[in-house]
Amino acid sequence: xxxxxxxxxLFPGQCAVALLASALVVPAVAQQAQSTDQPQSAPPxxxxxxxxxxxxxxxxxxxxxxxHMNPFARKKWVKKRIDPINDRLTELDxxxxxxxxxxxxxxxxxxxxxxxxxxxxxxxxxxxxxxxxQAQNANNIAQGASGHVDQINTTVNGLDQYHQxxxxxxxxxGSNAMLTKDAKGQLDTMAANLxxxxxxxxxxxxxxxxxxxxxxxxxQRLAESVERYLVTExxxxxxxxxxxxxxxxxxxxxxxxxxxxxxxxxxxxxxLRLMENSLAAQEATSPHGAxxx
Numbered sequence: 001x002x003x004x005x006x007x008x009x010l011f012p013g014q015c016a017v018a019l020l021a022s023a024l025v026v027p028a029v030a031q032q033a034q035s036t037d038q039p040q041s042a043p044p045x046x047x048x049x050x051x052x053x054x055x056x057x058x059x060x061x062x063x064x065x066x067x068h069m070n071p072f073a074r075k076k077w078v079k080k081r082i083d084p085i086n087d088r089l090t091e092l093d094x095x096x097x098x099x100x101x102x103x104x105x106x107x108x109x110x111x112x113x114x115x116x117x118x119x120x121x122x123x124x125x126x127x128x129x130x131x132x133x134q135a136q137n138a139n140n141i142a143q144g145a146s147g148h149v150d151q152i153n154t155t156v157n158g159l160d161q162y163h164q165x166x167x168x169x170x171x172x173x174g175s176n177a178m179l180t181k182d183a184k185g186q187l188d189t190m191a192a193n194l195x196x197x198x199x200x201x202x203x204x205x206x207x208x209x210x211x212x213x214x215x216x217x218x219x220q221r222l223a224e225s226v227e228r229y230l231v232t233e234x235x236x237x238x239x240x241x242x243x244x245x246x247x248x249x250x251x252x253x254x255x256x257x258x259x260x261x262x263x264x265x266x267x268x269x270x271x272l273r274l275m276e277n278s279l280a281a282q283e284a285t286s287p288h289g290a291x292x293x
Contacts (some may be wrong), residue, residue: 043226162201162275170226172268175208177221179229187226190272191234202236203273204243207265215247218268226270 168190170183179187194200206223208215223243230236248265 010083018093162277165200165274166275167274168272170270171210172222172270172274174268175210175218175221176226176268179225185228187229188234190274191230191236194236194274195234200240200274200276202230202241203275204241205273206243206245207248207271208268209248210263213247215265216245220245221242221266222270226272243252 168186170179170186172178172183173180204223204226206219206226207219208222210218223245227238227243228239230241231238251263251265
């Protein structure tokens with residue numbers, strides 16, 4: 001029996017521990033030996049680095065520990081990966097700038113369109129207001145014209161509508177057609193009040209006793225005497241006087257009973273009636289009251 005086997009037999013547990021320790025120590029020693037070998041080989045590399053080298057020789061030592069261990073950490077690799085992202089970001093910035101410019105342009109055109117529409121609406125409102133004013137004026141003119149037409153119709157309808165305003169009796173002596181002083185005074189008063197008036201006429205009825213043609217001729221001379229005096233002395237227009245010679249025709253008394261007989265003519269006289277139509281109402285004055293009994 002050798003010494004080793006004897007030792008193993010004497011100390012079997014210690015042998016197992018020793019084997020385990022030797023298994024752990026051998027790799028450590030080998031690693032230490034490798035690390036000690038590297039510094040010894042380093043000087044030639046360092047010496048070679050001190051020697052002049054061409055500019056084309058790349059310096060891989062700048063990559064450092066992480067350049068050897070992690071190639072993803074290299075600057076060129078990172079730049080190669082980042083450049084497309086930067087380009088995309090730049091493109092997005094340009095797109096955003098273009099969109100902002102487009103939005104600003106659309107907003108400006110929208111504001112211009114709104115302002116133009118507002119101006120058009122204001123102009124239309126002013127036109128509508130002016131049209132309303134013109135329509136109101138036209139309505140007022142139409143109402144005025146309608147009132148004027150109504151007034152004209154009233155005037156036309158009243159052209160032949162005369163109303164008695166007053167009357168006057170002139171007495172004569174028998175068949176003598178000479179006007180007395182009292183008769184001339186009555187005619188002078190009537191003519192003075194009629195000067196400058198319009199819309200009136202004077203009806204003259206002459207009566208004289210006597211039957212047949214004699215009475216008619218006598219009454220005609222009386223009416224002509226009154227008419228002649230008014231024309232020559234007071235310039236009363238002839239077209240405003242109308243006379244009729246009635247002779248001894250009976251006179252119906254106003255307000256008399258229908259069953260009573262008309263009054264017989266016993267004296268010579270001329271009866272004047274002042275008549276006025278609607279035209280007289282348009283004048284400043286009218287002959288109303290110009291003649292009194």
